[in-house]
Amino acid sequence: MTDNVKSQLIIILDTNPVWWGHKPSSHTKAQQKMTLTECLNSVMVFAHSHLMMNHSNKLAIIAAHSDQSVFLYPKNDPTVHVISEADEVTEGTDGKYELFNQVDKQIKEGIKNLIDNCMNGQLYPDSLVAGALAMALCHINKTERSHEEAGILSSRILVIKGSEDNTEQYMNLMNAVFTAQKQNVVIDACVLDNESGLLQQACDITGGIYLKIPQMKGLLQYLMWVFLPDPLERPKLTLPPKVQVDYRAACFCHRNLIDIGYVCSVCLSIFCAFSPICGTCQTTFKIFGPPKGVKKKSKKLG
Numbered sequence: 001m002t003d004n005v006k007s008q009l010i011i012i013l014d015t016n017p018v019w020w021g022h023k024p025s026s027h028t029k030a031q032q033k034m035t036l037t038e039c040l041n042s043v044m045v046f047a048h049s050h051l052m053m054n055h056s057n058k059l060a061i062i063a064a065h066s067d068q069s070v071f072l073y074p075k076n077d078p079t080v081h082v083i084s085e086a087d088e089v090t091e092g093t094d095g096k097y098e099l100f101n102q103v104d105k106q107i108k109e110g111i112k113n114l115i116d117n118c119m120n121g122q123l124y125p126d127s128l129v130a131g132a133l134a135m136a137l138c139h140i141n142k143t144e145r146s147h148e149e150a151g152i153l154s155s156r157i158l159v160i161k162g163s164e165d166n167t168e169q170y171m172n173l174m175n176a177v178f179t180a181q182k183q184n185v186v187i188d189a190c191v192l193d194n195e196s197g198l199l200q201q202a203c204d205i206t207g208g209i210y211l212k213i214p215q216m217k218g219l220l221q222y223l224m225w226v227f228l229p230d231p232l233e234r235p236k237l238t239l240p241p242k243v244q245v246d247y248r249a250a251c252f253c254h255r256n257l258i259d260i261g262y263v264c265s266v267c268l269s270i271f272c273a274f275s276p277i278c279g280t281c282q283t284t285f286k287i288f289g290p291p292k293g294v295k296k297k298s299k300k301l302g
């Protein structure tokens with residue numbers, strides 16, 4: 001990597017309490033499920049490794065929870081510069097690099113607050129990944145702009161997810177994905193449990209890696225080997241082969257994933273059943289029935 005390219009990593013961690021609290025007994029594979037604490041430890045080591053690759057590398061971690069998405073690090077979003085100031089502090093009291101202490105402390109506090117607060121609210125089995133992606137993109141936009149004079153900042157997003165997809169988020173997620181594609185932001189996905197058709201599409205569109213890890217206990221190894229190298233370095237590596245992407249779209253009427261549907265010729269909305277009026281843009285379709293005479297006429301002309 002050239003010296004003036006810095007790498008920014010945004011980790012979106014699925015902290016859904018329903019999925020993390022769920023006993024793995026229902027799964028036939030019965031592989032040992034890791035706890036959220038074990039997962040956090042792996043993510044923190046991975047985050048340290050990213051920061052160690054280059055001392056100007058940037059990091060942000062967002063928790064995608066069941067009812068909200070929050071920045072775990074950096075704690076106050078506007079204090080992006082605190083990271084670079086902290087770079088100057090070399091060693092903490094226990095000999096640990098001070099920046100790592102800060103990262104770990106903020107992540108742990110953030111998770112604790114999330115878990116404490118969510119006991120009052122309602123719990124959903126899916127996480128707000130689309131919202132977290134939008135937050136990540138805003139953060140990237142801001143940091144890249146404020147970083148312009150200091151060289152190029154290459155940003156990528158890694159989603160670590162275990163809970164199920166929610167097709168209700170299809171529209172928002174796709175909007176975020178196409179924005180990422182426009183901004184040249186790669187989206188990677190490290191899937192812990194349920195295959196995610198939506199993330200498969202997100203990775204395919206932005207040129208990222210989608211990997212459903214075969215063993216949850218090996219999370220750290222997969223993170224280090226597959227997701228640590230910057231996208232610029234990846235062509236030199238032998239990485240897991242591309243997955244077959246589930247390219248079904250969700251219909252706008254029921255948010256079901258469908259193979260074949262009806263598309264409005266004006267606004268390109270997708271519907272699972274025919275309706276004479278487009279539910280999105282209110283266009284009225286004229287129905288003439290199948291064009292019977294067309295073939296005969298064209299033959300005569302020819």
Ligand SMILES: [Zn+2]
Nearest residue numbers: 251253254272
């Ligand atoms: Zn429908």
Ligand SMILES: [Zn+2]
Nearest residue numbers: 264267278281
């Ligand atoms: Zn329409």
